[in-house]
Amino acid sequence: MTPYFRTSLLAVLAAAPLAAQQPAAQPGAAACTIEFDQPKELLTHYTISRAKIIQMPVGDDRAKLLRDVMKSLGSPKVAAANPQGTNLFAGQMLIAWLMQPNFGPTATRAQLNYGEPKDATIDLARTADSLFSIIEKEQPGCSTETAPWRAAKPWLDRINAALRLASTNPDSAELMANASLILNRSAPYAERVLASVAQSRNDQLGMLKHLEAALALTANDTIYADDRRSVQFQIGQVSLEAAEKQPEPARTEILRRGVAAMIALATESPGAEVTPYALTGLGIAASSLKDSTFFTKCFEMVDAAVAAYNDLSTLQAAVCASRNGKTADAVRMFQATLAKNPNSRDALYNAAALLYELRKGTEMLPLVTRLVELDPSNPDNVSLFAYAYNVLNEQSKPAAVVAPSTQPGAKPSTAKPAAAPAPVPVAPAEKWVDSVTKYMKLSDEMPHRVQMTEFTRFAEKATLNGDIENRGKAAKTYTLEVEFLDLAGAVLDKQTATVGPVDPSKLGSFALTSNKPKIVAWRYAPLK
Numbered sequence: 001m002t003p004y005f006r007t008s009l010l011a012v013l014a015a016a017p018l019a020a021q022q023p024a025a026q027p028g029a030a031a032c033t034i035e036f037d038q039p040k041e042l043l044t045h046y047t048i049s050r051a052k053i054i055q056m057p058v059g060d061d062r063a064k065l066l067r068d069v070m071k072s073l074g075s076p077k078v079a080a081a082n083p084q085g086t087n088l089f090a091g092q093m094l095i096a097w098l099m100q101p102n103f104g105p106t107a108t109r110a111q112l113n114y115g116e117p118k119d120a121t122i123d124l125a126r127t128a129d130s131l132f133s134i135i136e137k138e139q140p141g142c143s144t145e146t147a148p149w150r151a152a153k154p155w156l157d158r159i160n161a162a163l164r165l166a167s168t169n170p171d172s173a174e175l176m177a178n179a180s181l182i183l184n185r186s187a188p189y190a191e192r193v194l195a196s197v198a199q200s201r202n203d204q205l206g207m208l209k210h211l212e213a214a215l216a217l218t219a220n221d222t223i224y225a226d227d228r229r230s231v232q233f234q235i236g237q238v239s240l241e242a243a244e245k246q247p248e249p250a251r252t253e254i255l256r257r258g259v260a261a262m263i264a265l266a267t268e269s270p271g272a273e274v275t276p277y278a279l280t281g282l283g284i285a286a287s288s289l290k291d292s293t294f295f296t297k298c299f300e301m302v303d304a305a306v307a308a309y310n311d312l313s314t315l316q317a318a319v320c321a322s323r324n325g326k327t328a329d330a331v332r333m334f335q336a337t338l339a340k341n342p343n344s345r346d347a348l349y350n351a352a353a354l355l356y357e358l359r360k361g362t363e364m365l366p367l368v369t370r371l372v373e374l375d376p377s378n379p380d381n382v383s384l385f386a387y388a389y390n391v392l393n394e395q396s397k398p399a400a401v402v403a404p405s406t407q408p409g410a411k412p413s414t415a416k417p418a419a420a421p422a423p424v425p426v427a428p429a430e431k432w433v434d435s436v437t438k439y440m441k442l443s444d445e446m447p448h449r450v451q452m453t454e455f456t457r458f459a460e461k462a463t464l465n466g467d468i469e470n471r472g473k474a475a476k477t478y479t480l481e482v483e484f485l486d487l488a489g490a491v492l493d494k495q496t497a498t499v500g501p502v503d504p505s506k507l508g509s510f511a512l513t514s515n516k517p518k519i520v521a522w523r524y525a526p527l528k
Contacts, residue, residue, distance in 0.1 A: 030141035034088055039081040041072045046089055053093070058100050066100075067113040069093055074115025084135060088145060090114075091131035094124045095183075098154035105179075125154065125182045147186065155183040162193045170200040188214035188227050195234070204242035208254070211235045215261070225269075233274040235261035236281045243288070252289060259285045259294060266301050266313075273459065276312035283320050295324035299333065311341035311487075311520065318350065327354050343485050343521035345374050345452070352384050361391030376526040379446040379471075385439035393432030447472040448527050450480065455522065462519035465511045468527070470502040477501045478527055484514045485521040492516040 036046040049069050056062040072078050073090040097103060097112060105125060110118040132146040158180035165173035177193040184190075191214035198206035211234050218228035239258025243251045262278040262285070269275060279298055286294035298320035302309050309317070318333035334351035337344050348371040355364045368384045375381050449469040456463045468478050477500030484493040493514040502508035 030139070032139055032142035032145050034084045034135070034139065034142060034145070036082070036085045036089065039078055041075075042078055042082055042085055042089065045069045045072055046085070050089070050092070053096050062096075063100055066093060066096060070112050070114040074109070074113070076115075084138065087131040088135050088142065091128040091135070091146065092149050094128040094131070095149045095152055095154055098124050098128075099152070125179070129182050150184040151187070155180055158183070159187075159189050159193070162190065166193050166196045170197045173197055186217060188217040188224055188231065191217065192227070192231065204238055204245070208235065208238050208242055208257070211238065212257070229265060229269050229272050229274060232261045232265035232268075233278055236265070236278055240281055240284055240288075255285050255289055259289075263297060263301070266298075270302075270305060270308035270313065271310065275309065276316050279313055279316035279320070283316065283323060286320070287323070292324050295320045299324070299326065299329060303329075303333065306336050311337045311344055311347075314340065315344065315347055318347070322350070322354060327357050330354055331358065341487055341520050342370075343374060343489055343523065345371065345455075345521070348374070349381065349384075352388075356384070356387045356391060359391050359394070361388040361395070364388035364391070374521070374523040375450070375452070376524070377446070377448055377450040379443040379449055382439055382446065383443040386436045386443065389432045389435035389439065393436060396432060448476075448478065450524070450527065452522075457519055460517045461513060461515045462522075463511065463513045464522055465509070467507040467509050468499045468502060469507050470500075470504050473504055475501040475503045478508065480510060480527065481525040482512055483523050484516060484519045485523065486518050487520050489521075492519055 037043050045068075049065055053062060053065055053069070056065070070090075070093060073086055073093065079086045094112075097107070098105070106121050106123050108118065109115055109120050109122065112122075114122075128149075132150065135142045136146060158176050162173045162176035162180060165176060173193055174197045177190040177197070180190045191210045195207045195210035195214065198204075198210060211231050215228065215231045215235060218224035218231065236258045239254050239261070243254040243258070246254060259282060262282045265272070265278045266275050266282070279302070282294055282298045286292065286298070299317045302313055302317035306314060314333055314337040318330045318337060321327075321333055322330035331351055331354045334347045334354070337347040338351070341347070348367050352364045352367040352371065355361075355367070364384065365388050368381065368388060371381050371384070448471055450466060451469065452464065452466040454463070454465040462484060464482065464484075468480065470476055477498065480497040480499060482495050482497070483491045484495070486492050493516040495512045495514060497510035497512055499508040499510050
């Protein structure tokens, strides 16, 4: 199963001084109207002692001042005179207690000097949460006062511990993530840790539940933009895997949840690194659900804002159109891909193959020429010349020559070339027949086949895997010289793979990795 959770996600979380953690009120939000001007002892502690506690280093002096403040906060008289002010202030001071060194998660009221009965033990985090929750329910606008205390160092310590343990000790990570949720349920991080824990237990449905909970917490706050994109992508990927293990109607329901996340990702973040893969997932879901509207959505999202998407996204949108039977749209989007990345091998091949379906042989030829320059030792590419000239021959006279036996199809589309009305002849038939024969012979007699099986590009590196098929009659060792290119076609790196010896009719595999950034394409020298 794909490792979706990044253990470095929370490593940069750090506490800001509480005095600086006052979030701005949202426009139209209710104001917090709690006052601390009465009774007198509450006012004095809130305006003077509280400020000192925030600024003082942890230690004995701070503990002494905390005990003095807690004595007033535990007084029934003070609480009766100003219940909301007392609850809010007490919650803050319990968080301050949690910051004290060598101070556990629980304490007796005597240790805190906090009301009666003295021997009663309280859970500091749960009690603070309870007091804050009372205030937040009575006065929603006061969340601006509780939020920075909920997200203070005690919460950060718990969530960062959960992070550190996620990959090595899932059980402990789960305990710490749940402990962090007692204090702060407004951030997505704990739910992401719990999703990681569920993944470690092969619990895909549990993982999906926690990811969706995390996603809900990223809405309407740009600080979580990166988390939102990551979680949207994870939901899409997990739903594709989990759905196939479920009976109906759960299977369909899970797939549609994943579709919603992938559409949201592609719409909200067209330029994100993961967006092309979300579009790929959308196409997979469309096929699984047998719902062509998702192919349409995949294409239309990109088509409406082509400039905002990279070449991988436009490539996937073209594939969606092709799978949906929209050949002309697919060709147009493959051409948009080539405008962004002229050396996209998949765009060149698929555009040429689909132009064959549209019987546009003249438009095929420059694409096939460029394709063979990039990928010269693949007989499938060479055969596309024969198909292009066959179309031109069909259009040169009423009766077409017999088409080659192997029809090209747009990958991953399985559509077969179809006959079309013959337009005006463009050249003598003999010229086209000779060209068809020439290129089919070159394709059929090519003694090898280079087949790239995977090209994966990242911001800082790229990998290229493939096979070389020996179509000859004797074992042979091959030397494959590859150049990795940027968007402008400049060579960023050169690598060589030695493959073999490869027996006749067998395959030899190769795998290349370049650690150069900004690689988007490849080409290689013809095999000898």
